[in-house]
Amino acid sequence: MLWGFQIVGVRAILQGAARISYLYVRRPKRSELKLRSGQILEFGFPSQLPRALLMFGDFVDPEFPFLRRIFRGDWIVADVGAAIGQFTLFAATLPVAFVHAFEPSAANVAVLSRNLQRNGVNERTKPHKVAFSNTESESHFETTASTWVSGLSETGTEVVSVRTLDAEFERLGLKHVSVLKINVAGFEPQVLEGAEAFLSKGGADILILLLGLASLPWYAKIATYGYRFFYFHPNENTLYELTSFDAKSVLDHRPWPARNIIAIHQSAIEASISTGIGIRKIESSFLAR
Known part of the structure:
Protein backbone atom coordinates (compact mmCIF):
# COMPACT_ATOMS: atom_id res chain seq x y z
CA MET A 1 0.00 0.00 0.00
CA MET A 55 -6.50 -0.23 -7.06
CA PHE A 56 -3.30 1.03 -8.66
CA GLY A 57 -3.91 1.37 -12.39
CA ASP A 58 -1.97 -0.25 -15.22
CA PHE A 59 1.26 1.76 -15.17
CA VAL A 60 2.40 0.60 -11.73
CA ASP A 61 4.38 -2.43 -12.97
CA PRO A 62 7.67 -0.95 -14.23
CA GLU A 63 7.95 -3.18 -17.29
CA PHE A 64 5.08 -1.28 -18.89
CA PRO A 65 6.80 2.13 -19.01
CA PHE A 66 10.08 0.39 -19.90
CA LEU A 67 8.59 -1.31 -22.95
CA ARG A 68 6.73 1.85 -23.93
CA ARG A 69 10.07 3.69 -24.09
CA ILE A 70 11.86 1.14 -26.29
CA PHE A 71 9.27 -0.69 -28.42
CA ARG A 72 9.46 -0.96 -32.20
CA GLY A 73 6.60 -1.59 -34.59
CA ASP A 74 8.16 -4.78 -35.97
CA TRP A 75 8.24 -6.57 -32.61
CA ILE A 76 6.82 -10.08 -32.17
CA VAL A 77 5.67 -10.62 -28.58
CA ALA A 78 4.77 -13.85 -26.74
CA ASP A 79 2.58 -13.63 -23.64
CA VAL A 80 2.75 -16.89 -21.66
CA GLY A 81 0.06 -16.88 -19.01
CA ALA A 82 -2.04 -14.26 -20.79
CA ALA A 83 -5.06 -14.62 -18.47
CA ILE A 84 -7.72 -12.15 -19.71
CA GLY A 85 -5.28 -10.13 -21.77
CA GLN A 86 -3.87 -7.12 -19.96
CA PHE A 87 -0.30 -7.56 -21.20
CA THR A 88 -1.42 -8.76 -24.63
CA LEU A 89 -3.61 -5.68 -25.08
CA PHE A 90 -0.82 -3.39 -23.89
CA ALA A 91 1.67 -4.84 -26.37
CA ALA A 92 -0.79 -4.92 -29.27
CA THR A 93 -1.72 -1.26 -28.83
CA LEU A 94 1.84 0.05 -28.48
CA PRO A 95 1.57 -1.04 -31.36
CA VAL A 96 3.78 -4.03 -32.18
CA ALA A 97 3.52 -6.28 -35.23
CA PHE A 98 2.00 -9.36 -33.56
CA VAL A 99 1.29 -10.87 -30.14
CA HIS A 100 0.87 -14.58 -29.42
CA ALA A 101 -1.14 -15.07 -26.21
CA PHE A 102 -0.90 -18.47 -24.47
CA GLU A 103 -3.48 -19.34 -21.82
CA PRO A 104 -4.86 -22.76 -20.76
CA SER A 105 -8.00 -21.72 -18.84
CA ALA A 106 -11.12 -21.89 -21.03
CA ALA A 107 -12.80 -19.21 -18.91
CA ASN A 108 -9.83 -16.88 -19.35
CA VAL A 109 -9.48 -17.58 -23.06
CA ALA A 110 -13.12 -16.69 -23.66
CA VAL A 111 -12.72 -13.31 -21.96
CA LEU A 112 -9.30 -12.80 -23.55
CA SER A 113 -10.82 -13.27 -27.01
CA ARG A 114 -13.61 -10.81 -26.26
CA ASN A 115 -11.11 -8.24 -25.02
CA LEU A 116 -9.00 -8.56 -28.15
CA GLN A 117 -12.06 -8.20 -30.38
CA ARG A 118 -13.49 -5.28 -28.41
CA ASN A 119 -10.24 -3.34 -28.53
CA GLY A 120 -9.78 -3.86 -32.25
CA VAL A 121 -6.49 -5.78 -32.05
CA ASN A 122 -7.68 -9.28 -32.97
CA GLU A 123 -5.97 -9.09 -36.37
CA ARG A 124 -2.58 -8.56 -34.68
CA THR A 125 -3.06 -11.10 -31.89
CA LYS A 126 -3.74 -14.81 -31.60
CA PRO A 127 -4.89 -16.68 -28.47
CA HIS A 128 -3.53 -20.20 -28.02
CA LYS A 129 -5.32 -22.47 -25.54
CA VAL A 130 -2.33 -24.37 -24.25
CA ALA A 131 -0.33 -24.86 -21.06
CA PHE A 132 3.46 -24.85 -20.94
CA SER A 133 5.65 -27.08 -18.79
CA ASN A 134 8.84 -29.17 -19.06
CA THR A 135 7.14 -32.15 -20.76
CA GLU A 136 4.50 -32.65 -23.46
CA SER A 137 1.25 -34.39 -22.62
CA GLU A 138 -2.38 -33.82 -21.83
CA SER A 139 -3.17 -32.92 -18.25
CA HIS A 140 -5.94 -31.86 -15.96
CA PHE A 141 -6.27 -28.17 -15.28
CA GLU A 142 -7.99 -26.72 -12.24
CA THR A 143 -9.76 -23.40 -12.66
CA THR A 144 -9.90 -22.02 -9.14
CA ALA A 145 -12.32 -19.50 -7.68
CA SER A 146 -9.73 -16.90 -8.66
CA THR A 147 -8.76 -17.77 -12.23
CA TRP A 148 -5.51 -15.80 -11.87
CA VAL A 149 -3.99 -18.63 -9.81
CA SER A 150 -5.40 -21.63 -11.66
CA GLY A 151 -2.97 -24.33 -12.73
CA LEU A 152 -2.26 -27.93 -13.65
CA SER A 153 -3.67 -30.25 -11.02
CA GLU A 154 -4.62 -33.93 -10.71
CA THR A 155 -7.97 -32.80 -9.31
CA GLY A 156 -8.72 -30.44 -12.21
CA THR A 157 -11.82 -31.05 -14.32
CA GLU A 158 -10.60 -29.39 -17.52
CA VAL A 159 -8.26 -31.33 -19.84
CA VAL A 160 -5.62 -29.18 -21.55
CA SER A 161 -2.75 -29.71 -23.95
CA VAL A 162 0.61 -29.30 -22.23
CA ARG A 163 3.55 -28.32 -24.40
CA THR A 164 7.15 -27.28 -23.94
CA LEU A 165 7.86 -23.78 -25.13
CA ASP A 166 10.75 -25.11 -27.21
CA ALA A 167 8.51 -27.45 -29.19
CA GLU A 168 5.48 -25.17 -29.45
CA PHE A 169 7.49 -22.23 -30.72
CA GLU A 170 9.08 -24.52 -33.30
CA ARG A 171 5.60 -25.62 -34.43
CA LEU A 172 4.57 -21.98 -34.78
CA GLY A 173 7.75 -21.01 -36.60
CA LEU A 174 8.75 -18.63 -33.80
CA LYS A 175 12.52 -18.77 -34.05
CA HIS A 176 12.87 -15.40 -32.38
CA VAL A 177 10.62 -13.05 -30.39
CA SER A 178 11.31 -9.54 -29.21
CA VAL A 179 9.56 -9.94 -25.84
CA LEU A 180 8.69 -13.11 -23.93
CA LYS A 181 6.56 -12.56 -20.83
CA ILE A 182 6.05 -15.52 -18.46
CA ASN A 183 3.58 -15.33 -15.57
CA VAL A 184 2.08 -18.73 -14.78
CA ALA A 185 1.16 -18.56 -11.09
CA GLY A 186 4.27 -20.24 -9.69
CA PHE A 187 4.95 -22.75 -12.48
CA GLU A 188 7.69 -20.55 -14.00
CA PRO A 189 10.56 -23.00 -13.27
CA GLN A 190 8.88 -25.77 -15.27
CA VAL A 191 8.13 -23.39 -18.16
CA LEU A 192 11.71 -22.11 -18.16
CA GLU A 193 13.04 -25.67 -18.18
CA GLY A 194 10.89 -26.39 -21.23
CA ALA A 195 12.22 -23.21 -22.88
CA GLU A 196 15.91 -23.84 -22.26
CA ALA A 197 16.89 -24.63 -25.85
CA PHE A 198 15.10 -21.50 -27.10
CA LEU A 199 16.70 -19.28 -24.46
CA SER A 200 20.17 -20.81 -24.84
CA LYS A 201 20.16 -19.45 -28.41
CA GLY A 202 19.07 -15.99 -27.29
CA GLY A 203 15.64 -16.62 -28.79
CA ALA A 204 14.03 -13.70 -26.96
CA ASP A 205 15.52 -10.22 -26.77
CA ILE A 206 13.67 -9.33 -23.56
CA LEU A 207 12.20 -11.54 -20.85
CA ILE A 208 9.55 -10.36 -18.38
CA LEU A 209 9.46 -13.00 -15.63
CA LEU A 210 7.22 -13.23 -12.58
CA LEU A 211 9.42 -13.14 -9.50
CA GLY A 212 9.65 -16.36 -7.51
CA LEU A 213 12.22 -17.89 -5.19
CA ALA A 214 11.93 -21.24 -6.98
CA SER A 215 13.06 -19.50 -10.20
CA LEU A 216 16.35 -18.17 -8.78
CA PRO A 217 18.48 -21.08 -10.09
CA TRP A 218 16.97 -20.49 -13.52
CA TYR A 219 17.86 -16.80 -13.45
CA ALA A 220 21.47 -17.82 -12.82
CA LYS A 221 21.39 -20.36 -15.65
CA ILE A 222 19.72 -17.97 -18.09
CA ALA A 223 22.42 -15.41 -17.28
CA THR A 224 24.99 -17.85 -18.71
CA TYR A 225 23.13 -17.65 -22.03
CA GLY A 226 23.90 -13.97 -22.43
CA TYR A 227 21.00 -12.42 -20.49
CA ARG A 228 21.47 -9.59 -18.01
CA PHE A 229 18.88 -9.08 -15.27
CA PHE A 230 17.41 -5.75 -14.23
CA TYR A 231 14.78 -3.80 -12.38
CA PHE A 232 13.57 -0.71 -14.17
CA HIS A 233 12.99 2.53 -12.28
CA PRO A 234 10.62 4.64 -14.42
CA ASN A 235 11.09 7.84 -12.42
CA GLU A 236 14.86 7.66 -12.96
CA ASN A 237 14.65 6.10 -16.45
CA THR A 238 17.29 3.64 -15.27
CA LEU A 239 17.82 -0.11 -15.38
CA TYR A 240 19.36 -1.40 -12.14
CA GLU A 241 21.36 -4.53 -12.89
CA LEU A 242 21.41 -7.63 -10.69
CA THR A 243 24.53 -9.76 -10.75
CA SER A 244 23.72 -12.17 -7.89
CA PHE A 245 20.74 -14.49 -7.76
CA ASP A 246 20.33 -15.37 -4.10
CA ALA A 247 17.05 -14.42 -2.43
CA LYS A 248 18.42 -11.38 -0.63
CA SER A 249 20.02 -9.88 -3.74
CA VAL A 250 16.92 -10.40 -5.86
CA LEU A 251 14.19 -9.48 -3.39
CA ASP A 252 15.85 -6.74 -1.32
CA HIS A 253 17.12 -4.57 -4.14
CA ARG A 254 13.97 -3.66 -6.00
CA PRO A 255 13.45 0.06 -6.60
CA TRP A 256 9.95 -0.74 -5.30
CA PRO A 257 8.09 -4.04 -4.85
CA ALA A 258 8.16 -4.98 -8.53
CA ARG A 259 6.34 -8.23 -9.26
CA ASN A 260 8.45 -9.05 -12.31
CA ILE A 261 12.11 -9.07 -13.20
CA ILE A 262 13.42 -7.99 -16.61
CA ALA A 263 16.14 -9.90 -18.46
CA ILE A 264 17.68 -8.47 -21.64
CA HIS A 265 19.93 -10.42 -23.97
CA GLN A 266 23.34 -8.87 -24.45
CA SER A 267 22.66 -8.48 -28.16
CA ALA A 268 19.64 -6.23 -27.41
CA ILE A 269 21.20 -4.08 -24.67
CA GLU A 270 22.47 -1.43 -27.07
CA ALA A 271 18.98 -0.82 -28.47
CA SER A 272 17.70 -0.12 -24.96
CA ILE A 273 20.55 2.24 -24.12
CA SER A 274 20.09 4.13 -27.39
CA THR A 275 16.66 5.27 -26.19
CA GLY A 276 18.30 7.22 -23.36
CA ILE A 277 17.78 4.62 -20.62
CA GLY A 278 20.64 4.42 -18.13
CA ILE A 279 22.14 1.28 -16.60
CA ARG A 280 23.52 1.06 -13.06
CA LYS A 281 24.84 -1.84 -11.06
CA ILE A 282 22.85 -2.51 -7.89
CA GLU A 283 25.00 -1.81 -4.86
CA SER A 284 24.55 -3.52 -1.52
CA SER A 285 23.30 -0.27 -0.02
CA PHE A 286 20.54 0.06 -2.63
CA LEU A 287 17.46 -1.08 -0.73
CA ALA A 288 13.82 -1.18 -1.75
CA ARG A 289 12.30 2.25 -1.71
Whole structure:
Protein backbone atom coordinates (compact mmCIF):
# COMPACT_ATOMS: atom_id res chain seq x y z
CA MET A 1 0.00 0.00 0.00
CA LEU A 2 2.86 2.40 0.79
CA TRP A 3 4.29 1.62 -2.63
CA GLY A 4 0.93 2.34 -4.23
CA PHE A 5 0.54 5.64 -2.43
CA GLN A 6 4.01 6.69 -3.60
CA ILE A 7 3.43 5.75 -7.24
CA VAL A 8 -0.17 6.67 -7.97
CA GLY A 9 -1.14 8.91 -5.07
CA VAL A 10 -3.75 8.88 -2.33
CA ARG A 11 -6.62 10.05 -4.52
CA ALA A 12 -6.15 7.26 -7.07
CA ILE A 13 -5.88 4.66 -4.28
CA LEU A 14 -9.14 5.83 -2.71
CA GLN A 15 -10.87 5.80 -6.08
CA GLY A 16 -9.62 2.26 -6.70
CA ALA A 17 -10.82 1.09 -3.29
CA ALA A 18 -14.23 2.64 -4.00
CA ARG A 19 -14.45 0.80 -7.35
CA ILE A 20 -13.69 -2.54 -5.71
CA SER A 21 -16.20 -1.91 -2.90
CA TYR A 22 -18.86 -0.94 -5.45
CA LEU A 23 -18.37 -4.19 -7.33
CA TYR A 24 -18.74 -6.26 -4.18
CA VAL A 25 -21.96 -4.43 -3.36
CA ARG A 26 -23.44 -4.82 -6.88
CA ARG A 27 -21.88 -8.24 -7.60
CA PRO A 28 -22.32 -8.15 -11.40
CA LYS A 29 -21.54 -11.26 -13.43
CA ARG A 30 -19.31 -9.17 -15.68
CA SER A 31 -17.69 -5.77 -15.43
CA GLU A 32 -15.01 -3.75 -17.19
CA LEU A 33 -12.16 -1.35 -16.51
CA LYS A 34 -10.83 1.41 -18.73
CA LEU A 35 -7.05 1.27 -18.56
CA ARG A 36 -5.00 4.45 -18.55
CA SER A 37 -3.23 3.13 -21.64
CA GLY A 38 -6.59 3.38 -23.43
CA GLN A 39 -7.96 -0.17 -23.61
CA ILE A 40 -11.16 -1.59 -22.13
CA LEU A 41 -10.57 -4.75 -20.08
CA GLU A 42 -13.62 -6.93 -19.45
CA PHE A 43 -13.56 -9.40 -16.57
CA GLY A 44 -15.88 -11.81 -14.84
CA PHE A 45 -16.78 -11.08 -11.24
CA PRO A 46 -15.44 -12.14 -8.82
CA SER A 47 -13.24 -14.87 -10.35
CA GLN A 48 -11.33 -12.58 -12.75
CA LEU A 49 -11.40 -9.43 -10.62
CA PRO A 50 -8.09 -7.57 -11.32
CA ARG A 51 -7.66 -6.05 -7.86
CA ALA A 52 -4.21 -4.56 -8.50
CA LEU A 53 -5.40 -2.89 -11.69
CA LEU A 54 -8.50 -1.47 -10.02
CA MET A 55 -6.50 -0.23 -7.06
CA PHE A 56 -3.30 1.03 -8.66
CA GLY A 57 -3.91 1.37 -12.39
CA ASP A 58 -1.97 -0.25 -15.22
CA PHE A 59 1.26 1.76 -15.17
CA VAL A 60 2.40 0.60 -11.73
CA ASP A 61 4.38 -2.43 -12.97
CA PRO A 62 7.67 -0.95 -14.23
CA GLU A 63 7.95 -3.18 -17.29
CA PHE A 64 5.08 -1.28 -18.89
CA PRO A 65 6.80 2.13 -19.01
CA PHE A 66 10.08 0.39 -19.90
CA LEU A 67 8.59 -1.31 -22.95
CA ARG A 68 6.73 1.85 -23.93
CA ARG A 69 10.07 3.69 -24.09
CA ILE A 70 11.86 1.14 -26.29
CA PHE A 71 9.27 -0.69 -28.42
CA ARG A 72 9.46 -0.96 -32.20
CA GLY A 73 6.60 -1.59 -34.59
CA ASP A 74 8.16 -4.78 -35.97
CA TRP A 75 8.24 -6.57 -32.61
CA ILE A 76 6.82 -10.08 -32.17
CA VAL A 77 5.67 -10.62 -28.58
CA ALA A 78 4.77 -13.85 -26.74
CA ASP A 79 2.58 -13.63 -23.64
CA VAL A 80 2.75 -16.89 -21.66
CA GLY A 81 0.06 -16.88 -19.01
CA ALA A 82 -2.04 -14.26 -20.79
CA ALA A 83 -5.06 -14.62 -18.47
CA ILE A 84 -7.72 -12.15 -19.71
CA GLY A 85 -5.28 -10.13 -21.77
CA GLN A 86 -3.87 -7.12 -19.96
CA PHE A 87 -0.30 -7.56 -21.20
CA THR A 88 -1.42 -8.76 -24.63
CA LEU A 89 -3.61 -5.68 -25.08
CA PHE A 90 -0.82 -3.39 -23.89
CA ALA A 91 1.67 -4.84 -26.37
CA ALA A 92 -0.79 -4.92 -29.27
CA THR A 93 -1.72 -1.26 -28.83
CA LEU A 94 1.84 0.05 -28.48
CA PRO A 95 1.57 -1.04 -31.36
CA VAL A 96 3.78 -4.03 -32.18
CA ALA A 97 3.52 -6.28 -35.23
CA PHE A 98 2.00 -9.36 -33.56
CA VAL A 99 1.29 -10.87 -30.14
CA HIS A 100 0.87 -14.58 -29.42
CA ALA A 101 -1.14 -15.07 -26.21
CA PHE A 102 -0.90 -18.47 -24.47
CA GLU A 103 -3.48 -19.34 -21.82
CA PRO A 104 -4.86 -22.76 -20.76
CA SER A 105 -8.00 -21.72 -18.84
CA ALA A 106 -11.12 -21.89 -21.03
CA ALA A 107 -12.80 -19.21 -18.91
CA ASN A 108 -9.83 -16.88 -19.35
CA VAL A 109 -9.48 -17.58 -23.06
CA ALA A 110 -13.12 -16.69 -23.66
CA VAL A 111 -12.72 -13.31 -21.96
CA LEU A 112 -9.30 -12.80 -23.55
CA SER A 113 -10.82 -13.27 -27.01
CA ARG A 114 -13.61 -10.81 -26.26
CA ASN A 115 -11.11 -8.24 -25.02
CA LEU A 116 -9.00 -8.56 -28.15
CA GLN A 117 -12.06 -8.20 -30.38
CA ARG A 118 -13.49 -5.28 -28.41
CA ASN A 119 -10.24 -3.34 -28.53
CA GLY A 120 -9.78 -3.86 -32.25
CA VAL A 121 -6.49 -5.78 -32.05
CA ASN A 122 -7.68 -9.28 -32.97
CA GLU A 123 -5.97 -9.09 -36.37
CA ARG A 124 -2.58 -8.56 -34.68
CA THR A 125 -3.06 -11.10 -31.89
CA LYS A 126 -3.74 -14.81 -31.60
CA PRO A 127 -4.89 -16.68 -28.47
CA HIS A 128 -3.53 -20.20 -28.02
CA LYS A 129 -5.32 -22.47 -25.54
CA VAL A 130 -2.33 -24.37 -24.25
CA ALA A 131 -0.33 -24.86 -21.06
CA PHE A 132 3.46 -24.85 -20.94
CA SER A 133 5.65 -27.08 -18.79
CA ASN A 134 8.84 -29.17 -19.06
CA THR A 135 7.14 -32.15 -20.76
CA GLU A 136 4.50 -32.65 -23.46
CA SER A 137 1.25 -34.39 -22.62
CA GLU A 138 -2.38 -33.82 -21.83
CA SER A 139 -3.17 -32.92 -18.25
CA HIS A 140 -5.94 -31.86 -15.96
CA PHE A 141 -6.27 -28.17 -15.28
CA GLU A 142 -7.99 -26.72 -12.24
CA THR A 143 -9.76 -23.40 -12.66
CA THR A 144 -9.90 -22.02 -9.14
CA ALA A 145 -12.32 -19.50 -7.68
CA SER A 146 -9.73 -16.90 -8.66
CA THR A 147 -8.76 -17.77 -12.23
CA TRP A 148 -5.51 -15.80 -11.87
CA VAL A 149 -3.99 -18.63 -9.81
CA SER A 150 -5.40 -21.63 -11.66
CA GLY A 151 -2.97 -24.33 -12.73
CA LEU A 152 -2.26 -27.93 -13.65
CA SER A 153 -3.67 -30.25 -11.02
CA GLU A 154 -4.62 -33.93 -10.71
CA THR A 155 -7.97 -32.80 -9.31
CA GLY A 156 -8.72 -30.44 -12.21
CA THR A 157 -11.82 -31.05 -14.32
CA GLU A 158 -10.60 -29.39 -17.52
CA VAL A 159 -8.26 -31.33 -19.84
CA VAL A 160 -5.62 -29.18 -21.55
CA SER A 161 -2.75 -29.71 -23.95
CA VAL A 162 0.61 -29.30 -22.23
CA ARG A 163 3.55 -28.32 -24.40
CA THR A 164 7.15 -27.28 -23.94
CA LEU A 165 7.86 -23.78 -25.13
CA ASP A 166 10.75 -25.11 -27.21
CA ALA A 167 8.51 -27.45 -29.19
CA GLU A 168 5.48 -25.17 -29.45
CA PHE A 169 7.49 -22.23 -30.72
CA GLU A 170 9.08 -24.52 -33.30
CA ARG A 171 5.60 -25.62 -34.43
CA LEU A 172 4.57 -21.98 -34.78
CA GLY A 173 7.75 -21.01 -36.60
CA LEU A 174 8.75 -18.63 -33.80
CA LYS A 175 12.52 -18.77 -34.05
CA HIS A 176 12.87 -15.40 -32.38
CA VAL A 177 10.62 -13.05 -30.39
CA SER A 178 11.31 -9.54 -29.21
CA VAL A 179 9.56 -9.94 -25.84
CA LEU A 180 8.69 -13.11 -23.93
CA LYS A 181 6.56 -12.56 -20.83
CA ILE A 182 6.05 -15.52 -18.46
CA ASN A 183 3.58 -15.33 -15.57
CA VAL A 184 2.08 -18.73 -14.78
CA ALA A 185 1.16 -18.56 -11.09
CA GLY A 186 4.27 -20.24 -9.69
CA PHE A 187 4.95 -22.75 -12.48
CA GLU A 188 7.69 -20.55 -14.00
CA PRO A 189 10.56 -23.00 -13.27
CA GLN A 190 8.88 -25.77 -15.27
CA VAL A 191 8.13 -23.39 -18.16
CA LEU A 192 11.71 -22.11 -18.16
CA GLU A 193 13.04 -25.67 -18.18
CA GLY A 194 10.89 -26.39 -21.23
CA ALA A 195 12.22 -23.21 -22.88
CA GLU A 196 15.91 -23.84 -22.26
CA ALA A 197 16.89 -24.63 -25.85
CA PHE A 198 15.10 -21.50 -27.10
CA LEU A 199 16.70 -19.28 -24.46
CA SER A 200 20.17 -20.81 -24.84
CA LYS A 201 20.16 -19.45 -28.41
CA GLY A 202 19.07 -15.99 -27.29
CA GLY A 203 15.64 -16.62 -28.79
CA ALA A 204 14.03 -13.70 -26.96
CA ASP A 205 15.52 -10.22 -26.77
CA ILE A 206 13.67 -9.33 -23.56
CA LEU A 207 12.20 -11.54 -20.85
CA ILE A 208 9.55 -10.36 -18.38
CA LEU A 209 9.46 -13.00 -15.63
CA LEU A 210 7.22 -13.23 -12.58
CA LEU A 211 9.42 -13.14 -9.50
CA GLY A 212 9.65 -16.36 -7.51
CA LEU A 213 12.22 -17.89 -5.19
CA ALA A 214 11.93 -21.24 -6.98
CA SER A 215 13.06 -19.50 -10.20
CA LEU A 216 16.35 -18.17 -8.78
CA PRO A 217 18.48 -21.08 -10.09
CA TRP A 218 16.97 -20.49 -13.52
CA TYR A 219 17.86 -16.80 -13.45
CA ALA A 220 21.47 -17.82 -12.82
CA LYS A 221 21.39 -20.36 -15.65
CA ILE A 222 19.72 -17.97 -18.09
CA ALA A 223 22.42 -15.41 -17.28
CA THR A 224 24.99 -17.85 -18.71
CA TYR A 225 23.13 -17.65 -22.03
CA GLY A 226 23.90 -13.97 -22.43
CA TYR A 227 21.00 -12.42 -20.49
CA ARG A 228 21.47 -9.59 -18.01
CA PHE A 229 18.88 -9.08 -15.27
CA PHE A 230 17.41 -5.75 -14.23
CA TYR A 231 14.78 -3.80 -12.38
CA PHE A 232 13.57 -0.71 -14.17
CA HIS A 233 12.99 2.53 -12.28
CA PRO A 234 10.62 4.64 -14.42
CA ASN A 235 11.09 7.84 -12.42
CA GLU A 236 14.86 7.66 -12.96
CA ASN A 237 14.65 6.10 -16.45
CA THR A 238 17.29 3.64 -15.27
CA LEU A 239 17.82 -0.11 -15.38
CA TYR A 240 19.36 -1.40 -12.14
CA GLU A 241 21.36 -4.53 -12.89
CA LEU A 242 21.41 -7.63 -10.69
CA THR A 243 24.53 -9.76 -10.75
CA SER A 244 23.72 -12.17 -7.89
CA PHE A 245 20.74 -14.49 -7.76
CA ASP A 246 20.33 -15.37 -4.10
CA ALA A 247 17.05 -14.42 -2.43
CA LYS A 248 18.42 -11.38 -0.63
CA SER A 249 20.02 -9.88 -3.74
CA VAL A 250 16.92 -10.40 -5.86
CA LEU A 251 14.19 -9.48 -3.39
CA ASP A 252 15.85 -6.74 -1.32
CA HIS A 253 17.12 -4.57 -4.14
CA ARG A 254 13.97 -3.66 -6.00
CA PRO A 255 13.45 0.06 -6.60
CA TRP A 256 9.95 -0.74 -5.30
CA PRO A 257 8.09 -4.04 -4.85
CA ALA A 258 8.16 -4.98 -8.53
CA ARG A 259 6.34 -8.23 -9.26
CA ASN A 260 8.45 -9.05 -12.31
CA ILE A 261 12.11 -9.07 -13.20
CA ILE A 262 13.42 -7.99 -16.61
CA ALA A 263 16.14 -9.90 -18.46
CA ILE A 264 17.68 -8.47 -21.64
CA HIS A 265 19.93 -10.42 -23.97
CA GLN A 266 23.34 -8.87 -24.45
CA SER A 267 22.66 -8.48 -28.16
CA ALA A 268 19.64 -6.23 -27.41
CA ILE A 269 21.20 -4.08 -24.67
CA GLU A 270 22.47 -1.43 -27.07
CA ALA A 271 18.98 -0.82 -28.47
CA SER A 272 17.70 -0.12 -24.96
CA ILE A 273 20.55 2.24 -24.12
CA SER A 274 20.09 4.13 -27.39
CA THR A 275 16.66 5.27 -26.19
CA GLY A 276 18.30 7.22 -23.36
CA ILE A 277 17.78 4.62 -20.62
CA GLY A 278 20.64 4.42 -18.13
CA ILE A 279 22.14 1.28 -16.60
CA ARG A 280 23.52 1.06 -13.06
CA LYS A 281 24.84 -1.84 -11.06
CA ILE A 282 22.85 -2.51 -7.89
CA GLU A 283 25.00 -1.81 -4.86
CA SER A 284 24.55 -3.52 -1.52
CA SER A 285 23.30 -0.27 -0.02
CA PHE A 286 20.54 0.06 -2.63
CA LEU A 287 17.46 -1.08 -0.73
CA ALA A 288 13.82 -1.18 -1.75
CA ARG A 289 12.30 2.25 -1.71
